[in-house]
Amino acid sequence: MISRIDLRGDALPEGPALRDLLPRADFDVSAALEKVRPICEAVHHRGDAALIDFAEKFDGVRLDQVKVPAEALEKALAELDPAVRAALEESIRRARIVHREQRRTTHTTQVVPGGSVTEKWVPVDRVGLYAPGGRSVYPSSVIMNVVPAQEAGVESIALASPAQAEFGGLPHPTILAACALLGVDEVYAAGGATAVAMFAYGTESCPPANMVTGPGNIWVAAAKRYFTGKIGIDAEAGPTEIAVLADATADPVHVASDLISQAEHDPLAAAVLVTDSVELADAVEKELEPQVAATKHIEDRIVPALKGRQSAIVLVDGVDEGLKVVDAYGAEHLEIQTADAAAVADRVHNAGAIFIGPWAPVSLGDYAAGSNHVLPTGGCACHSSGLSVQSFLRGIHIVDYTKDALAEVAQHVVTLAEAEDLPAHGAAIKARFVGDEQMSRGWKVPESK
Numbered sequence: 001m002i003s004r005i006d007l008r009g010d011a012l013p014e015g016p017a018l019r020d021l022l023p024r025a026d027f028d029v030s031a032a033l034e035k036v037r038p039i040c041e042a043v044h045h046r047g048d049a050a051l052i053d054f055a056e057k058f059d060g061v062r063l064d065q066v067k068v069p070a071e072a073l074e075k076a077l078a079e080l081d082p083a084v085r086a087a088l089e090e091s092i093r094r095a096r097i098v099h100r101e102q103r104r105t106t107h108t109t110q111v112v113p114g115g116s117v118t119e120k121w122v123p124v125d126r127v128g129l130y131a132p133g134g135r136s137v138y139p140s141s142v143i144m145n146v147v148p149a150q151e152a153g154v155e156s157i158a159l160a161s162p163a164q165a166e167f168g169g170l171p172h173p174t175i176l177a178a179c180a181l182l183g184v185d186e187v188y189a190a191g192g193a194t195a196v197a198m199f200a201y202g203t204e205s206c207p208p209a210n211m212v213t214g215p216g217n218i219w220v221a222a223a224k225r226y227f228t229g230k231i232g233i234d235a236e237a238g239p240t241e242i243a244v245l246a247d248a249t250a251d252p253v254h255v256a257s258d259l260i261s262q263a264e265h266d267p268l269a270a271a272v273l274v275t276d277s278v279e280l281a282d283a284v285e286k287e288l289e290p291q292v293a294a295t296k297h298i299e300d301r302i303v304p305a306l307k308g309r310q311s312a313i314v315l316v317d318g319v320d321e322g323l324k325v326v327d328a329y330g331a332e333h334l335e336i337q338t339a340d341a342a343a344v345a346d347r348v349h350n351a352g353a354i355f356i357g358p359w360a361p362v363s364l365g366d367y368a369a370g371s372n373h374v375l376p377t378g379g380c381a382c383h384s385s386g387l388s389v390q391s392f393l394r395g396i397h398i399v400d401y402t403k404d405a406l407a408e409v410a411q412h413v414v415t416l417a418e419a420e421d422l423p424a425h426g427a428a429i430k431a432r433f434v435g436d437e438q439m440s441r442g443w444k445v446p447e448s449k
Contacts, residue, residue: 128199162191
């Protein structure tokens with residue numbers, strides 16, 4: 001059901017050479033980019049009418065309007081299963097605890113007497129958040145996007161999720177209920193590239209946003225790439241992935257269940273076990289069969305994901321070699337199920353989120369750990385972070401120097417400007433202290449009074 005890659009015996013290669021040996025899904029955003037271009041431009045030129053046409057084409061339902069009425073949000077919350085509501089409320093509570101601690105404060109650094117640099121943090125004015133539809137419903141993604149934006153202080157928050165024919169063209173009612181719980185009352189029935197285009201360009205019903213965040217399929221990723229430079233984005237999310245670094249102390253039942261839990265997202269989902277224990281590998285492979293047989297989404301998601309080129313059991317000589325492999329892989333979700341798991345986890349450099357030991361499975365992080373589950377995929381964890389309050393903030397430096405403080409450093413500024421062949425930069429300093437006749441290469445700043 002899952003392939004093996006044997007990296008034992010020889011020294012592991014470094015960098016890209018090691019990454020090339022590891023499993024990864026095919027995910028060609030460049031090819032998808034050409035297909036989303038006309039969709040995005042149709043939204044640009046035709047606004048809501050294009051969104052309505054695309055909902056009929058892609059989602060099989062003709063909308064009367066794109067914006068979700070307030071009464072639909074209220075109705076969805078009123079009719080929400082009490083147990084689901086309690087679970088969502090607890091997820092929100094825990095996410096707020098974590099994300100509130102991420103807030104940044106204004107800080108002033110006194111560089112020299114009379115010269116300071118202040119860094120203040122300003123939230124993005126307006127964000128468009130995306131919650132996927134399609135194979136599953138993701139109210140958890142509503143929480144993971146909305147909470148950090150709110151804790152960052154974003155004043156204008158809009159959310160889009162695909163129209164559902166089953167629900168009369170509205171997004172899934174659990175999505176709407178989650179929005180209502182969070183106090184988000186601007187919601188749109190728009191999916192995929194059309195939602196990103198709506199936020200980027202704006203339409204009759206939806207003002208443009210400064211930034212778009214949220215997970216999605218390849219069409220969402222391609223649309224984000226299309227609009228890079230026009231709007232801010234969190235990341236071009238690829239297929240979801242889990243890597244488990246485990247040794248002989250790991251429970252094969254736990255490991256197998258965690259691999260399956262990620263595989264049920266999508267046929268392109270990646271499930272990777274890295275281990276130095278052949279016995280564990282054998283036991284996990286044996287355990288996959290009955291667990292897969294006992295679950296849902298077997299043929300359309302789980303089996304294709306586990307059998308795909310993106311999933312594998314990787315055999316290594318030891319935990320040290322396993323760490324090299326998982327760092328090269330840069331998993332979205334990385335579980336450490338080894339002896340002294342916390343110490344091993346502390347040595348990891350590249351991961352979207354790390355889950356330590358047998359009692360912190362990825363499923364916990366997806367819903368109720370308090371952490372964020374919008375994380376870098378496709379190896380991007382080597383340079384990118386998951387969604388956080390920081391994602392929605394801009395740091396602005398405020399420079400405040402007195403005449404004396406500028407005079408002290410003026411000659412250095414002039415020297416560096418001339419070294420870069422930018423004499424006007426130096427002249428802008430000189431003009432503050434001397435007349436034109438003194439502006440020469442040998443100019444010196446007079447003693448400040």
